[in-house]
């Protein structure tokens with residue numbers, strides 16, 4: 008459970024840190040499962056329905072960038088997504104009826120791990136209200152050098168920032184970002200960060216020789232319904248399920264308008280969208 012101060016911090020700042028949430032035993036079990044999932048996959052030959060590889064490595068190299076939807080495909084993570092200890096915290100934020108939304112593991116391997124530019128998660132999946140949280144579990148010690156999370160505090164009550172140019176979704180904030188008050192969230196393995204879906208966040212390339220793996224789970228209030236905007240909604244909703252309380256008979260609206268992400272070519276991951284956008288910016292000066 009959160010303390011009252013932690014809940015107040017989340018509501019005021021748009022994020023809160025919970026240190027030592029995971030035990031050493033839980034971390035060891037999760038590490039073993041991740042090793043098994045990744046094993047045998049190379050850039051040239053991998054299961055692209057389950058994972059994305061780091062692109063800048065030789066074809067026979069094995070660095071995974073992201074594991075897709077672990078809480079759908081692997082029992083250990085699914086059990087985790089339904090653990091009362093975790094849901095008690097989410098209930099303190101959004102009340103008794105909760106939907107699990109999606110999950111992923113970002114691997115940020117040593118020396119190469121891709122950067123993540125400033126973005127707000129809600130830009131990817133329009134909802135009728137803002138009661139959605141992204142929960143990041145550090146599975147390794149996370150520092151500036153290996154690309155820990157950075158957040159912009161107290162922006163989660165503002166309108167959503169633009170993530171599009173020329174009518175197309177770029178997967179990152181496209182206006183200039185004032186990051187002078189960015190907070191760097193270093194933490195030991197086992198630390199968990201609860202972050203509003205509207206809190207802008209980013210992380211740098213992993214320049215160290217240490218991995219920075221992070222499990223990310225998203226939940227929302229049961230009355231935060233998805234606004235349907237094509238294939239992407241279908242993809243993300245495949246994984247959603249009620250994990251506590253009841254389905255809501257009504258959708259609660261707190262937004263009068265919501266920008267719909269339009270994909271230029273085909274649906275792409277955050278990494279691909281941001282990479283493409285960086286290349287376009289270079290080409291166009």
Ligand SMILES: O=C(O)CCC(=O)C(=O)O
Pocket residue numbers: 113123128154155156208209210221223277
């Ligand atoms: O892995 C990270 O550092 C941040 C990831 C993130 O923001 C995302 O995958 O949406």
